[in-house]
Amino acid sequence: MSRTHFKNVKRVVVKIGSSLLTKGGQGLDKASIAAWVQQMAELRQQGIDIVLVSSGSVAEGMSRLGLKSRPKTLHELQAAAAVGQMGLVRTFDDNFQAHGLHAAQVLLTHDDLSDRQRYLNARSTLLTLLNFGVVPVINENDTVATEEIRFGDNDTLAALVANLIEAELLIILTDQQGLFTGDPGLYPDATLIPEISVNDDRLEKMAGDSRSGLGRGGMSTKVRAARLASRSGAATVIASGGAAHVISTVIAGHELGTYFVPDIEPLAARKRWLAGQLQVRGQLVLDAGAVKVLKSDGKSLLPVGIKTVSGQFERGELVSCVDESGAEIARGLINYGINDARLIVGKSSSEFEKILGYADDAEMIHRDNMVLI
Ligand SMILES: Nc1ncnc2c1ncn2[C@@H]1O[C@H](COP(=O)(O)OP(=O)(O)O)[C@@H](O)[C@H]1O
Numbered sequence: 001m002s003r004t005h006f007k008n009v010k011r012v013v014v015k016i017g018s019s020l021l022t023k024g025g026q027g028l029d030k031a032s033i034a035a036w037v038q039q040m041a042e043l044r045q046q047g048i049d050i051v052l053v054s055s056g057s058v059a060e061g062m063s064r065l066g067l068k069s070r071p072k073t074l075h076e077l078q079a080a081a082a083v084g085q086m087g088l089v090r091t092f093d094d095n096f097q098a099h100g101l102h103a104a105q106v107l108l109t110h111d112d113l114s115d116r117q118r119y120l121n122a123r124s125t126l127l128t129l130l131n132f133g134v135v136p137v138i139n140e141n142d143t144v145a146t147e148e149i150r151f152g153d154n155d156t157l158a159a160l161v162a163n164l165i166e167a168e169l170l171i172i173l174t175d176q177q178g179l180f181t182g183d184p185g186l187y188p189d190a191t192l193i194p195e196i197s198v199n200d201d202r203l204e205k206m207a208g209d210s211r212s213g214l215g216r217g218g219m220s221t222k223v224r225a226a227r228l229a230s231r232s233g234a235a236t237v238i239a240s241g242g243a244a245h246v247i248s249t250v251i252a253g254h255e256l257g258t259y260f261v262p263d264i265e266p267l268a269a270r271k272r273w274l275a276g277q278l279q280v281r282g283q284l285v286l287d288a289g290a291v292k293v294l295k296s297d298g299k300s301l302l303p304v305g306i307k308t309v310s311g312q313f314e315r316g317e318l319v320s321c322v323d324e325s326g327a328e329i330a331r332g333l334i335n336y337g338i339n340d341a342r343l344i345v346g347k348s349s350s351e352f353e354k355i356l357g358y359a360d361d362a363e364m365i366h367r368d369n370m371v372l373i
């Protein structure tokens with residue numbers, strides 16, 4: 001897909017980072033917000049579905065509470081987020097109303113998307129809002145999210161939302177012009193990359209962390225988000241929120257920021273949901289034969305090809321499969337809890353009944369419940 005296709009997109013996710021929204025921690029940047037909303041409103045009025053993923057609740061809460069630096073403890077962060085989210089939604093609501101549009105607040109935790117039923121519910125609610133012509137404004141539900149159930153950063157949340165609603169384009173607005181060959185704050189000679197494949201091995205090395213003290217992700221989570229989004233075929237553009245008419249310019253297909261080309265085979269819907277799971281409960285080390293049948297033959301994983309298992313998991317939970325060098329090959333929902341899995345690794349299915357006292361699935365992970373990495 002080239003940038004010229006962006007002119008025809010029907011569904012877009014726009015993610016705006018904390019550093020942009022809050023003028024480096026000085027309170028919400030209302031002029032910029034008005035400009036972004038105007039561009040989104042124009043697109044909405046042309047019939048394009050727009051979903052906004054907005055960070056900034058913690059940063060705005062810090063500003064309202066007079067906190068000089070991002071709180072360190074979870075309860076302070078959660079309190080700041082609760083205060084700041086009020087300002088955030090009010091500002092977006094006022095701005096969308098000024099264009100005759102309704103916004104809707106949607107707060108999500110990772111738990112909401114890891115449970116298949118809730119995932120499907122979130123999807124139908126978002127699609128219903130879009131059918132009503134509403135602009136959903138999504139953020140992580142910071143006040144209740146514990147480490148266990150959080151996305152961790154809104155770049156990942158935005159990518160999972162793009163997967164959820166099958167958006168064709170994810171636009172990530174940040175305080176840089178796009179992805180540079182290195183963090184421009186640390187490497188002044190770094191140059192902007194206008195276009196790169198989501199498969200390019202150099203991405204990891206180039207993208208670093210956040211240094212603003214306001215945001216959480218940095219460029220590394222944005223790159224990961226571009227990869228995640230590509231699993232449902234979505235293209236990603238990372239661009240500067242400060243560039244004039246940034247959203248409209250990207251959609252018009254002009255060269256701006258970094259375009260991540262989604263040149264991978266998109267995954268089927270259920271596998272996409274699997275690939276978006278973040279809480280990995282255990283690890284299986286596979287022998288070379290098992291790695292081969294998974295990768296090239298598209299088969300299920302049998303216990304006989306597993307060397308060791310580790311972690312704490314129940315039947316149905318997500319585990320990661322690695323080769324003997326530790327490289328991740330696949331992820332999937334396992335058919336046995338850790339205690340039983342330990343007993344049957346390396347064994348053939350004809351022995352399970354004798355070992356476990358019952359005969360169950362022959363596969364450790366069925367192909368339908370597995371996604372290759
Ligand atoms: N290769 C890179 N190119 C551009 N920015 C980078 C790179 N590596 C790290 N960064 C850092 O990522 C920051 C953007 O991420 P972040 O602070 O999380 O912003 P946001 O609040 O928009 O999510 C930049 O300000 C920069 O310091």
Ligand SMILES: N[C@@H](CCC(=O)OP(=O)(O)O)C(=O)O
Nearest residue numbers: 018056057058154215216217
């Ligand atoms: N939910 C948090 C998001 C924090 C976050 O990911 O920030 P950023 O890296 O700026 O997108 C908030 O609203 O403050």
